[in-house]
Amino acid sequence: MPDGYFSDVQTSQAPSVTSVCCSDSRVSQEGMFLGALEAGFLFKPSNIGNKVISLVDGERVVDGDFLYGLEKADSENGAVVGHTDCGAITAAYEIARGTQVDESPGISQELEVLVDIVSDGLESDRVDTETSDLEVINQLVEYNVHQQIQFLVDSDAVSDERNLYGFVYDFQGAYGGTRGRTYLVNIDGETNQCQLKHRVPNQYESFVRSLLQ
Numbered sequence: 001m002p003d004g005y006f007s008d009v010q011t012s013q014a015p016s017v018t019s020v021c022c023s024d025s026r027v028s029q030e031g032m033f034l035g036a037l038e039a040g041f042l043f044k045p046s047n048i049g050n051k052v053i054s055l056v057d058g059e060r061v062v063d064g065d066f067l068y069g070l071e072k073a074d075s076e077n078g079a080v081v082g083h084t085d086c087g088a089i090t091a092a093y094e095i096a097r098g099t100q101v102d103e104s105p106g107i108s109q110e111l112e113v114l115v116d117i118v119s120d121g122l123e124s125d126r127v128d129t130e131t132s133d134l135e136v137i138n139q140l141v142e143y144n145v146h147q148q149i150q151f152l153v154d155s156d157a158v159s160d161e162r163n164l165y166g167f168v169y170d171f172q173g174a175y176g177g178t179r180g181r182t183y184l185v186n187i188d189g190e191t192n193q194c195q196l197k198h199r200v201p202n203q204y205e206s207f208v209r210s211l212l213q
Helices: 064-072 087-097 105-123 133-154 193-198 202-207
Strands: 017-022 053-056 059-062 077-083 163-170 181-187
Touching: 017 064, 053 105, 059 064, 059 133, 064 077, 077 133, 087 105, 087 133, 105 133, 133 163, 133 181, 181 193, 181 202
Parallel strands: 017 077, 077 163
Antiparallel strands: 053 059, 163 181
C-alpha cells in the first residue's frame, strides 16, 4: 500500500457506502463504486443471495453485518447488489419448484428467506415465467433486490436519512449492455425506470434498466 494509505482511518471509520453483495467469486464490490479503493470508503458485508433480511428466533430483522455498517459505522448510503446467474437465487428457484434436493442445514438456513421471495416473485405479475429458466432466474435476481430494499425502507432499524440503492451486476449481457456493468434498479423503494432516470445525472441514465414487467 502507498505511504499514508490508512492515515485517515487509523482510529475510526465512516464509510460512505455500506453495500451487501452476493458471495460470488465473479463479483467485485470494489469495482462497482468510484472511490472504493480509498481506505474506509466501502463497508462490504457479503452473503449468498445479497440479503439484508435475517431470521432471529423466527422473526425477520435487518442483517446485523449490514446494519452495523449503515448505522453504527454511519454510512450515508446503503446498497443491495444482486448479480445475474446467481447461484443462491437458482437454488431458491429450484426449491420453490420442488426440483432441488435438500441442502445442508447451514445452506438451507441461508436460503429460507430467498425461497419465500422467489415464490412470491413467481406468483407476481412482474416475472415472466413463460421463458427460459435462466431468464426467469435473472428476473428473480432483480425481484429479490427490490424485496431486500423494501424491507430496509419499512424497517424502524434504518434511519430515514439513509439513501438506499438497489443494483444488479450483469456479467451475462442480460440487460442488453456490456458484460460487467452494474445497473441501477431501485432508489429508496422506487422502481419505475422513468422516475429513477430523473434522479440520476444525465450521463448515468443508460445504467437504469429493468428485466421485470
